[in-house]
Every structure is written in structure tokens, then in C-alpha cells.
Amino acid sequence: MSEDNELCVDRHLAHFDRYDEEVDVTRSWDAYLTNVYSDQCSSFYFDRYPEFSLKYDSSPLRPAFTASFEDEYGIVGYLVSRRKPEHKDANKLLRKLEVYDSISQIPNSPTSTTSPDKIDLMLLVNSSVATSLGKQIADLTGPTGPYSLQHNIVLIRYQFETGGDVPLYQFNRELALDQEFRDSALPDHDSLSVNIGAEGGYQRIDVSPEKFIGNKKQFPVTNSKPPRPYLATYLWDKVFPDDLADDQFRAWKDGKMNTVVDLVYSDLDQLTNTLTQQHIPQSNIQTEWVEDTLDFLCDARQADHANGSYTIKFTGVIRSPDEDSENRSYEDEISERGTRFIKRYCKHEEEADTDGQSTLDNYADD
Known part of the structure; x- marks a missing residue:
């Protein structure tokens, strides 16, 4: 195999593997949120493939997922892809998130939407770039920064850990950006603020692949x-x-x-x-x-x-x-x-x- 051939294979495999990781991360939150909140919230709804009429760069917005809780609180999940420049360029990312900030309605069923009192933008970022990106976002959205969003940007870092008894996707709040979940509408003991946020001392959420493998087989692609x-x-x-x-x-x-x-x-x-x-x-x-x-x-x-x-x-x-x-x-x-x-x-x-x-x-x- 020539050097050019090796470079070609390595580059394509890297994109392939990173996309597969993105599928895993999205399906992890699918499994976790559904497991915790489908019983706790009478009107919980997780949309795996949302699409909004709002456009960025001539294309409709397609976040990684949305989650509606009791019609009072909602999350728009955005996966920061390492396959794209945005994972190193907070300016580029925030220009896109400014459009996401205009989202006021999210799906609460396959055929209807709701207008929650509060919507948070949950950014899922690989741990290798999470701190750097968090610092950039904090600077650019701070008092003297050029960006001001009404929705909170809650930065969640993730990594895949294989050193324990079972492999796990691990999720933590990235503290380089201090914006928190505004989920007071959720049950106190099961709120995201407690399970992964400030109120619970920034605990970690672990999801093993066996928890989402069924969903991954049924929904093997992300929304990108x-x-x-x-x-x-x-x-x-x-x-x-x-x-x-x-x-x-x-x-x-x-x-x-x-x-x-x-x-x-x-x-x-x-x-x-x-x-x-x-x-x-x-x-x-x-x-x-x-x-x-x-x-x-x-x-x-x-x-x-x-x-x-x-x-x-x-x-x-x-x-x-x-x-x-x-x-x-x-x-x-x-x-x-x-x-x-x-x-x-x-x-x-x-x-x-x-x-x-x-x-x-x-x-x-x-």
C-alpha cells in the first residue's frame, strides 16, 4: 500500500469512526433521557430527527435531537462534530447557534409542537476539545463578547472509557463554560441539574453501549x-x-x-x-x-x-x-x-x- 493510499484509508476511517461515535453519543442520550423521564413526565417526548424551518447557510436546522418535558422545559441537543471545523472554531459555531437561539417551539409528539417556558441548548463535545471550546464560548458570550443568546448553552463533555468492567460513554458538565440547566420544572431528584449539574455537585452520567444498542440498530444515523x-x-x-x-x-x-x-x-x-x-x-x-x-x-x-x-x-x-x-x-x-x-x-x-x-x-x- 502506497503512502497516498494509506493516507486516503486513514482519513476516511477517521471520518467513519467519528461519525459512528456521534451515533453512539446521540443514542446514549436517547436511551438515558427516555429511561429517566418517560415515566417521570406525563408528556415527555424525544425527537431523534427534528427539523426546523429556520435556516443556516441555506439549509434547515437539524439538531441532533430535541426533548420536551411537561411542555414547560425543553432541550435542543447539538452535537459538535469533530468532522467539521466548528469543533475548533467557536466563532463559527456561535454564528450557527445564534440561529438556534431563535427556536421557540419544539416537538412534543410526532405531529405537534409546544412552546416551553425555557429552552436550553445542550452542546455535546468530545473531551479532547471541550475545555478549549468552552473557554472560547465563555469569552465570546461574556459581558464584552459579541454574542448574546437567550437560551443557555450547557456544555457537556463526553469520552468513551474502556478501562472498567464494561465500556462506558461518560458525560460530564464542562466547567469552562458556566451556563447551567434551567430545568426547575423537572422533578427535583431526577433533574439534570442534580444528575449532571451544579445542584448535584457535577456528577457524571454513564451509559453503556448495551443500553442503546437496540436503538442504534433501529436508528443507525444521526440527523446529519x-x-x-x-x-x-x-x-x-x-x-x-x-x-x-x-x-x-x-x-x-x-x-x-x-x-x-x-x-x-x-x-x-x-x-x-x-x-x-x-x-x-x-x-x-x-x-x-x-x-x-x-x-x-x-x-x-x-x-x-x-x-x-x-x-x-x-x-x-x-x-x-x-x-x-x-x-x-x-x-x-x-x-x-x-x-x-x-x-x-x-x-x-x-x-x-x-x-x-x-x-x-x-x-x-x-
């Missing part, structure tokens, strides 16, 4: 665009097999599919609707995301694009280009499937580069 290899793994494992003939499906299910089956998709809107209605209900997956993902599969030589249609070269196992096919084992975990796609993509992109047709720089945000 996944890297193309990430969505490709889901399409390959969950969507494309539905279009196999019965005998082909049985062979695929049994791990005995030894042929390549051409699956043709010409209506990408229909394919996207299949994703959002049958597989990941209420998600905001966009047709352009699906198209980008199919283009990625073309670059990885797992699909062709001609005359407005995509032909998926579907097989039971995706082989890494440097893998010994005689000794390979069937891998069905998302990370391993994604790695195989990425290695194929980078190998063929390097070959295209040799021919003077490199497109590597076009996908810096994957």
Missing part, C-alpha cells in the same frame, strides 16, 4: 449527513438485499452467495423514501446523500452509473483489495464492512490518480 462509506454499509446490509430474488436472498442470508447480482436503481427519490419510511422511520436522509453514496460505490468498483441508472454489483461479501480471498471470513459488522469499502475506494482512486483522473480532494468531508 453520514460519510459515504457509512451509509453504503447500511444500504448494502439492510436495503439492497430486499431486492434480491427469493433464492438469492436465502443464499445471501446463509452466507452462501457466490455470484454477483446486478441491482438497478434509477429512481433515487424512491430509494430514499424506502430508507426513510421502511428502514429508518422519520429520518431526514436526503436523496443527494444517497446519490453521493452510490457514486462512492461506483468509485469503489461496486457499482456502475450509466444512462441515469445505478447498477449495484451486489455480492455476499465485500473483499478488501489486499485480502487473501482463500482465507477470508464473512464480516458483517459495520466497521469491518466500512473498512473494506474504504480500502477498495482508496485502491481504485489511486489507480485513477495514476491515470491523471484523481478525485481524492473532492471528498475531503467524507
